[in-house]
Amino acid sequence: MPMNTVIREKRKALGLTQEEVADALGVTAPAVNKWEKGATAPDISLLPPLARLLGVDLNDLFCFFEGPSQPEIDRFNARLGQVLRSEGVDAAFALALAETRKYPNCAPLLHAVATALDGALLLSATAAQKQQYEGRVIALYEQAVRCGAGALQGRSRFLLAGKYLAQGRLDEAQELLDLLPEPEQPDKRQLQAQLLLAQGRTADAAKLYERKLIAATGEVQAALLNLLDIALDEGRSGDASALADVSHRLAGLMGQAEFSALLPQLEFAVKRQNEAASLDLLKRLFASLPSLSRPPAGPLYHHLAPEYQARAQTLAPEQVLSTLLPGLLAELETAPRYAFLQKNEEFRQLLARWRRA
Structure with a gap:
């Protein structure tokens, strides 16, 4: 609670009038009234006797233990x-x-x-x-x-x-x-979109459906990558290759950035410890980093496009590089899964070039 609310509620709880508080502190009743309205605050010299009068700690009076809004x-x-x-x-x-x-x-x-x-x-x-x-x-x-x-x-x-x-x-x-609770079924957003359509708010309904597409695409992509890993662990390299291809094509169909479309193919190459394919895909992955500053493309996001474009205008490609490069380089330099590449001279030169960038 803000200080004015603390003063008002504590005064009332004690059964004191504003005049009685004013007399006890040597101020006027209108001054106390202004404190309680939040128009002014008590003089700092009055805070200890005010806290004693109201029976509160100074920390409570100053709301030090209140969390931020x-x-x-x-x-x-x-x-x-x-x-x-x-x-x-x-x-x-x-x-x-x-x-x-x-x-x-x-x-x-x-x-x-x-x-x-x-x-x-x-x-x-x-x-x-x-x-x-x-x-x-x-x-x-x-x-x-x-x-x-x-x-x-x-x-x-x-x-x-x-x-x-x-x-x-x-x-x-x-x-x-x-x-954790089980996921709620059915999806509330589906009914909300139908309600918006019934209200004639077609643009709002379309935005909700488009956001559902983005969320669903992320879930499907995560599932595909995990299935790809499982297929490779089980020795089903043909299935893993097919899953990588499906994930790659899905990224393109759903208007995702080129960076996202390359990730499943890189995962397949790295899990198989294919140096040549991994290096080629890493080069393409680094070059595609600026694509993350661009909004999702295509008719799937027609109604969200203005919001994404406005956001993209505040995020320059250079900012994307400065934000993502340190973590990506650290992962490639230290993660055990890239150990088969870390002695490769071309790989080290690639990292050095992008570290300078």
């Missing part, structure tokens, strides 16, 4: 992104961790900061930074789970389960998954 969290996240782009991962973590120490029980802030920092580690961090900060991201998710409730707590549990799984903490991941 959602607009404040959104503004902080925007600032965090700016610091990440201009000053790097270390500065972003320092800022974020300082902010969460101020509000250690604010689940919306903890969740927002954890997901932002998690993305920074994935896209922009070096191998050393990933090792240094991964535990801190997990701690933030754990804190968000403890403090959160409802859907927000569920999202924190889901993301934390993924972190546990990546670390091999399988029992802990299963425990979190068991606490």
Whole structure:
């Protein structure tokens, strides 16, 4: 609660009038009235006796234990992104961790900061930074789970389960998954779109359907890549090749960036440890990075196109490179799955060239 609300509610709870508060503090009743309306605030010298009179701690009076509002969290996240782009991962973590120490029980802030920092580690961090900060991201998710409730707590549990799984903490991941509800069926968005159509709001309905397409494409692509890995592990290279081809064609059909379309083919080449094919695809993958700054193309996203184009205008290709390159290079340089390439001179020259970029 803001200070004016604390003063008003505590005064009423004690059965005091504004005049009685004014007499006790040596001020006028209209001054107290302005405090309670939020038009003015008490003089700093009056705060200790006011807190004693109302029976509250100064921290309560100043709302030090209140969490920030959602607009404040959104503004902080925007600032965090700016610091990440201009000053790097270390500065972003320092800022974020300082902010969460101020509000250690604010689940919306903890969740927002954890997901932002998690993305920074994935896209922009070096191998050393990933090792240094991964535990801190997990701690933030754990804190968000403890403090959160409802859907927000569920999202924190889901993301934390993924972190546990990546670390091999399988029992802990299963425990979190068991606490998550089953997906709701049928999809609420389907009925919402039909309602919008009945109301004559065809453009809004189309946007909802187009967003469903984007989400569904992401889910299908993830499933195809996992099936590709399983097929290779089972020695079904022909099936794996077919799955890579389906995923590649799906990316093209659904208007995804060229970068996304190349990923399944790269996965197939890397899993088979095919040096020549992997190098060729990595060259194409690096060259396609700027395509991520362009919006999805084609008639599938006709109604969302203006929003995506406006967003793309604020994201230059150079920003995409500066954001994604550090994480991608760190992954290629250190991940065991690329060990078969890491002694290849052409591979090392490729990484050196893009590191300079």
